[in-house]
Amino acid sequence: MAKQKSAFDQDQARQRVLKIFPILVKTYPGAKTELIHADAFQLLVATILSAQCTDDRVNLVTPELFRKYPGPKNFAQADPIQIEEAIRSTGFYRNKAKNIQGACRVLLDRFGGKVPRTMEELITLPGVGRKTANCILGNCYGQPAITCDTHVIRLSRRLELSDQSDPVKLEFDLMEVVPREKFGGWTLFSNVLIFHGRYTCKARKPDCDRCPIIEHCPCANRPDLW
Numbered sequence: 141m142a143k144q145k146s147a148f149d150q151d152q153a154r155q156r157v158l159k160i161f162p163i164l165v166k167t168y169p170g171a172k173t174e175l176i177h178a179d180a181f182q183l184l185v186a187t188i189l190s191a192q193c194t195d196d197r198v199n200l201v202t203p204e205l206f207r208k209y210p211g212p213k214n215f216a217q218a219d220p221i222q223i224e225e226a227i228r229s230t231g232f233y234r235n236k237a238k239n240i241q242g243a244c245r246v247l248l249d250r251f252g253g254k255v256p257r258t259m260e261e262l263i264t265l266p267g268v269g270r271k272t273a274n275c276i277l278g279n280c281y282g283q284p285a286i287t288c289d290t291h292v293i294r295l296s297r298r299l300e301l302s303d304q305s306d307p308v309k310l311e312f313d314l315m316e317v318v319p320r321e322k323f324g325g326w327t328l329f330s331n332v333l334i335f336h337g338r339y340t341c342k343a344r345k346p347d348c349d350r351c352p353i354i355e356h357c358p359c360a361n362r363p364d365l366w
Contacts, residue, residue, distance in 0.1 A: 148303035153317040156299060160353040161323045164332035167352045171331040173279045173287075175199065180255035180280040181247075182206055184265075185215075187272045188239050193230045201230055212244035212253050239267025257281050270308055278327030286314050287330040291337025298341065298359040298366070 165171075174195045177183040182202065189198045205226050209215045215223065223237040230236060243265040247253055255276060256262055262273035271287055278285035286292070288307035292314075296302045302313035318329045340347050348354055348361045359365040 148300055148313075150317060153299075153301045156356055157301065157317050157319070157329075159356045160299065161318070161329060161332075163352050164336055165323055165328065168332045168335040171328065171335045173275060173331065175275075176202065177280075178206075180276055181212065183276055183280055184243065184255050184268070184272070185240055187275050188243070188267045189227060189230045189236055191236070192232055197230055201227055212247045215241055215244040216248055236267070242266030243268060255280075257283075270311060274311070274330075278330070282327075284320050284326040285330075286311050286318065286326045287334070288314070289330075289334060290343075291334045292330055294343060295333050295337045295341055298346075298357065299353075300358050 173183070175183060175186040175190060176199045177186055185205070186198050186202055189201065208226065209218060209223070218241070220237055220241060223241060224233045227233045227236055227240075246265050247255065250264075251261070257277070259270065259273050259277065262268055262276060263270065271289060274285035274287045277283040278287060288296075288311045293305060293307060293310055296310055296314065297305065301317055302310050304310040304313055314329075315326070318326055320326055323329070336353075337343075340351055344366075346359075346366060348357075351357065351360065354360045
């Protein structure tokens with residue numbers, strides 16, 4: 141039996157990106173992470189909290205959380221149970237509290253209390269994988285970075301930019317087809333794709349009638365491919 145050819149074609153994906161990227165930038169001007177933060181440290185904590193939780197819920201929790209624990213030292217010295225209570229509504233609060241406190245201790249022990257600026261260093265922090273690291277690098281430090289959250293994974297497959305569902309493999313696929321700096325580069329591409337996935341191309345029922353990139357979407361009005 142012949143092996144079924146993958147729907148993913150890198151050259152076609154590059155061409156599709158060049159068409160949809162400027163449209164999405166125009167549709168979602170100024171797109172950036174919706175996690176409210178004042179600096180890289182706050183975004184680090186907020187991103188850890190956002191796992192299996194909406195940004196809106198995290199944004200309800202963090203103002204009081206950061207008032208009570210304004211920096212890594214405050215978290216590191218806090219009673220873990222109190223941190224758990226403060227973040228309970230975000231779900232998985234015990235593990236999140238452990239990761240936040242662990243990350244803060246590593247920041248103090250190894251990085252002088254500052255959030256590092258490299259992928260290699262960031263992923264040494266408890267609770268931090270490439271997605272969180274890229275979110276920080278791109279949104280706080282201005283480095284080209286592709287954040288592969290659930291929206292980016294879903295839309296990349298629908299748009300046939302990649303056939304990967306693994307976020308790390310997808311990230312490297314997108315690096316090959318998305319311009320590193322053109323149109324705003326990797327960081328803006330993932331941000332506008334997140335906005336498009338959140339507000340238009342939703343998981344259960346994409347709003348194809350309102351989609352600004354419908355003519356370039358292989359899955360438009362194709363429920364069998366959603």
